[in-house]
Amino acid sequence: MGDLSVVGFDTRTRRSVHVDDAPKQVWNKHGYGGTATLVCWHCFHGDEAPPGTLVPLQCRGGRKYGKVRTHFAHPPGMAPAGGHHPETLWHANAKQTLLRWARQQPGVADAVTEYRTADGRRRTDVEVSLTDGTRLAIEVQQQPLTDEAWTRRHQDYTAAGLTDIWLWHPRIGVPGIARDEPQCHWQLAVDLDAIGIPLARPHGFDGAWWMRPDHRIRALHYPPCAGDQTEVRWTALDHFTAGQTGFLLPAIVIAELREITAAVARNADRLRQRHSAPPTPEQQAAQGERVNFGQNNPPAVPDLRVHEVHRIDALPPNADLELRRYRCQICNWVTGDLLSDGVHKLIEYP
Incomplete structure (x- = not known):
């Protein structure tokens, strides 16, 4: 199309x-x-x-x-x-398709195309106004942008009080500068009927990973952590809904990711139980035959505290949207600043 x-x-x-x-x-x-x-x-x-x-x-x-x-x-x-021109045709079709989609969404008060921001600096492809006052700016991009040009547009929308949502043509993909920004990393199919979701590939199962609370990232997950390798999951546009933070992950994708995460968590439970159980007499005898540590030289206990976890109290309904927008839609973990100095820092959002 x-x-x-x-x-x-x-x-x-x-x-x-x-x-x-x-x-x-x-x-x-x-x-x-x-x-x-x-x-x-x-x-x-x-x-x-x-x-x-x-x-x-x-x-x-x-x-x-x-x-x-x-x-x-x-x-x-x-x-x-x-x-x-095919490029002009696709862009115009995309704007009208997204406009029609937005007007059918619950909670949408109005949606228009080619709407200028109050300061006149930008003209959105599609602007969506929600009944709660939230304003979304949907941008459809089929031509490459420099990092500087994209950053200026992104900052201008933020300064105008809009949450900008970017959908990129599959031919160019999502540029690196936009991949880690919430709502800026979607792709729009050539035939306009599906959106590409960047799903992050599982992190490695290094060390005693089962002792850590971040089982979600040991499975296919969303949103991606900084630097994650991703794969695109194409999902029908009609499965998406609009909310305060922009496009909401479809329920079918959430269910799939939760199932995958639950399987990893079950595996972690089994490994925790296996490693926490006291050794049987046979296992002790076998270990004694391999290495005789003696009474005064017990084996060193490995330090499993390799990752920090920071928890905060439940956020109130009027919490800062800049923090809430990073909350994982799968497991409710706030995922801003996931990686810092090699330490996996997670914030739990109850």
């Missing part, structure tokens, strides 16, 4: 429309051969045509069991030479 247009312009309402907003017969009634009030969004906005160009559209595809999805198309002979 990324190379097929799903966005049009309604000259009656002077607003952009998505092909899924109405049945096919409605669009054909107002498009080419009808009232001609449904026109090409791209031509109207000056893509490969003078701004204001009115080209009525046809609605095609969408047959039962058909391979081509419902989309808008120019009538024969009325498209610009070579068609519209």
Whole structure:
């Protein structure tokens, strides 16, 4: 769908429309051969045509069991030479797809495209206003950005009081500078129907790992810790919901990760019990045959305190959102500053 247009312009309402907003017969009634009030969004906005160009559209595809999805198309002979740029087409389609998704979300008061921040410094691809006053800025990015350019945009959104959500085209992936920032590490599928979630691969099972409280990171987990290797899990856009912190991890993914973490925790319990049980007489005899430490030279007990754990009291409902936004959606651990001087520091959020 990324190379097929799903966005049009309604000259009656002077607003952009998505092909899924109405049945096919409605669009054909107002498009080419009808009232001609449904026109090409791209031509109207000056893509490969003078701004204001009115080209009525046809609605095609969408047959039962058909391979081509419902989309808008120019009538024969009325498209610009070579068609519209694929990059421009994908970006416009993405904005309208996300706009339509946002308007269907519970707790969303309004959603608009191309909305400028109050200071005029930025224009969001999609801005979403929640009923509790939270404002989200959704950015769809298909071209590489320098670290400096991305940081300026990220900081401008933060200064304007918006939580910025970034969805990157799979062709470029997520740049390193955005990977560790909450809500800035998503990918949007070429056909716009799925979001790529960065799931961190398990950390190593080094030392007496079963004595540590961080079993979550010994399994596939989200969000990634700083420096983690990740794999992309593609999940249908319709499975995501919008919340105060941005996109919320789908319930099906949360359930999967909890199951994996629970399996690691069960394994840790078995190992703890095995290593804490007193040795049997047979085991003691076998150990004595291997090494005779003597009464005055007992074996050294390994120090298992290799990781620090810092706990805090339960956070109140009005706790700082900058802290809450880092809370792991799987096990409720706050995951900011996970790694520091080689010590795994975790903060528990009850």
